[in-house]
Structures are given as C-alpha cells and as structure tokens.
Amino acid sequence: MAMNRRDFGKAFSAAMGATLVPSVVTPDALRAVTLPQHALRPDGKAIQLDSNENPYGPSPAACAAITGSEPVACRYPDISDEHMVAKLSSFYQLPPRQILIGCGSTEILRCADMAFLGAGKGAIAAEPTFETVLGYARVMQANPIKVAQTADHRHDLKAMAAAANDAKDAAGLVYVCNPNNPTGTIVSMAELDAFMKAVPATVPVLVDEAYFDFVTDPGYGTVYPWIARYPNLIVARTFSKVYGMAGMRLGYALGSAENIGAMRTYKLGMNGNVAVLQAAMASFGDDAHVADQRRKMIATREWLYAELKKDGREYIPSHGNFVMINLKSDVSPTIAAFRERGILVGRKFPSMDNWLRITIGKPEEMQAFVSGLRKIVPA
Ligand SMILES: Cc1ncc(COP(=O)(O)O)c(C=O)c1O
Structure with a gap:
C-alpha cells in the first residue's frame, strides 16, 4: 500500500528499534507496522486525507x-x-x-x-x-x-x-x-x-x-x-x-x-x-490545468463545508486544500478510528488538540470521510 512520509518514518524507526533488525525492510514488513490489514481496501490502498496532497496527480x-x-x-x-x-x-x-x-x-x-x-x-x-x-x-x-x-x-x-x-x-x-x-x-x-x-x-x-x-x-x-x-x-x-x-x-x-x-x-x-x-x-505555467485543479478542489471543499454545516460542526474557512474541523475533544482517538476504517486523517497539532485537519480529496473520498465522521463523532 502507499504510505506517507510520516508513516514511513514511524515504520522505519519501529523496524530499526526492534530487537532483530531485518537486513532488508520489505514492503510487507512496513505494511505490518502501519495500517492493520482490515483497514486496507481491496486495491490495497488507504484513503489518504492526511498530507495535503493533490489526489488528481500530475497534469x-x-x-x-x-x-x-x-x-x-x-x-x-x-x-x-x-x-x-x-x-x-x-x-x-x-x-x-x-x-x-x-x-x-x-x-x-x-x-x-x-x-x-x-x-x-x-x-x-x-x-x-x-x-x-x-x-x-x-x-x-x-x-x-x-x-x-x-x-x-x-x-x-x-x-x-x-x-x-x-x-x-x-x-x-x-x-x-x-x-x-x-x-x-x-x-x-x-x-x-x-x-x-x-x-x-x-x-x-x-x-x-x-x-x-x-x-x-x-x-x-x-x-x-x-x-x-x-x-x-x-x-x-x-x-x-x-x-x-x-x-x-x-x-x-x-x-x-x-x-x-x-x-x-x-x-x-x-x-x-x-x-x-x-x-x-x-x-509549470499551465494556467488551464492549475485553474482546473483549483476549481475541483474548491467545489469539493464547498461540498464539505455544506455537510459540516448540516451537522452544526465548527470549521475554519480555508484558503488551502485542507480544512480544520473542531471536534470539541482530543482528535487522537478519532484519527485512530478513521485509520481502522482505512482513512488517514489528521495529524494532531499540539496547540489545537481538538481540531482535526482534513485534506480535500476526491468527492468519493470526502463522502467516505463524512460518513465515517458521522459514525465516529456523531454531531
Ligand atoms: C506549508 C508547507 N510548506 C512546505 C511543505 C513541504 O512540501 P514539499 O517538500 O513537498 O515541497 C508542505 C507540505 O505539506 C507545506 O504544507
């Protein structure tokens, strides 16, 4: 499965800290210390909404x-x-x-x-x-x-x-x-x-x-x-x-x-x-492509805002491809619960313990996030 850089860092430290250091850290070994197997989708991927990446990829x-x-x-x-x-x-x-x-x-x-x-x-x-x-x-x-x-x-x-x-x-x-x-x-x-x-x-x-x-x-x-x-x-x-x-x-x-x-x-x-x-x-300088990416991201962000409003949740209106949502209690268990569902969110920012940062992904990814949120942290 794809792994973000923080997971890789954690996995690498975990592997290096183990009593027996494997001579080669295989992808399977890394996977074992990141997402539990049941969190993987059939295609082996998690929904990655935790690193402010652009899911549409290069032009x-x-x-x-x-x-x-x-x-x-x-x-x-x-x-x-x-x-x-x-x-x-x-x-x-x-x-x-x-x-x-x-x-x-x-x-x-x-x-x-x-x-x-x-x-x-x-x-x-x-x-x-x-x-x-x-x-x-x-x-x-x-x-x-x-x-x-x-x-x-x-x-x-x-x-x-x-x-x-x-x-x-x-x-x-x-x-x-x-x-x-x-x-x-x-x-x-x-x-x-x-x-x-x-x-x-x-x-x-x-x-x-x-x-x-x-x-x-x-x-x-x-x-x-x-x-x-x-x-x-x-x-x-x-x-x-x-x-x-x-x-x-x-x-x-x-x-x-x-x-x-x-x-x-x-x-x-x-x-x-x-x-x-x-x-x-x-x-670089492909203005039409940049405008297209911006339009898609803003449309999905607006959709997310509307869903958050329906639930009466507080969020900080954002100028980026990510939004902070106030969960009103420490976000760590919520991040862990999302992870169990194969959705990577967060991370926790020390001075804003109750606020969950969520990256704007593709519409279907955001639907999975919102339905997960409604189950994990009912409004
Ligand atoms: C504000 C900001 N600056 C820099 C970076 C690092 O980006 P990169 O090294 O991929 O260019 C990030 C990554 O999320 C970021 O949010």
Missing part, C-alpha cells in the same frame, strides 16, 4: 514528460536543472542566481535554517504552523520561538515583528506560512507589507507560498515582486500541491542573490532528478 503534459524523459535518464541532471531555472527566471523576471531548486520545498526550508540559524539564534514562527522550519532549527541548535495565533486563527504579525526586534530572541529567521498549514488562514499583502517594514532588514523572512495557487481572496498575493525592495525576503514554492507532484519532490526559492547564495551552499548537489524536472517544466 497529462507532466505525465507525458515523465515517460518522455527516458533518453535523458542516463544523464546527470545539470542541463535539465539549468533549463528549469531558466524557465523560472523568465517567468519571475529574476536572474538565475536568485533562484534555488530544492528536493521539495522541504530542502529549501532546511537550506534556510542551515544558512541563517545556529546555536543561540531564534527561529520565529506562528503556532500552529508547518513544523519543518522549527524542526530543522532544533537540529541547528537554534531556539524555536512560537508566536501564538490570533483569535481568528491567523498569524499574529505584530507579535512576530516584535519577536524579530527583541534582542533576547536573537532572530536568525522568520517563517511566515501563507496560507498557513494547518489553519488554512491567510495574511493580506497589506499586512505583510507593514510586517516587512517592521522586521529588521538584517533578519531573513521566509514566506512559504506552498498553497498559493488555491487562494482566490483579492487581498492575497505573492510577495516575490518585493524581493528588490526587501532583500531579506525569501519566497518558497512547491510542485507538491496544485501540480500534484508530492511524490516527485521539487520546490524552489526566490530571493536576493546574497540569501539564495547562502542557502545554495547547503543544497544537495544535483538534487532534482531529470524525470521530475522534465515534468515540472511541462506543467
């Missing part, structure tokens, strides 16, 4: 490019990498030295932590948010500084700017996730502009726009055009969400030549494989 053009990449599969990816950067460079009107390709945007976040953090430095982020930046910050022996969200579940940018100016916090990096994972809320361009003015110019600010393509709010926008004005600004993007390529691993950063240069030092050499780069080049 037809991307799939054709993957198949067509066979002739270059024997070559190192330097040339494909150059072509990808050239494509991004012409789209964003930024020179190649201001662009960094990553093995997913995860590598971008890690490179930022490695470049800007270290012992005694502070990594400032909202609570809750996507944890990767704070996770690698700990690896760098930096101090994670979590700034509580506002009452309407948004980044408290004023408090984050205050932390960035507080000498005792020794800010090395500020992370703004917009839209925010897991709350799905956004901060507007006007709010971000005021924030950039308030943060010291010496402190890098990484704005993670992983879910950019799903937002329709007129007050929202990408901030990469501000890089010349605010050289401390770095923008991260990914092919994992609207482009449906989470398993293929490609993301990138846009920033000043100085900051991107500092981050580049820490990237893995030849970090993008040729099939992925070909697929990304084929789908």
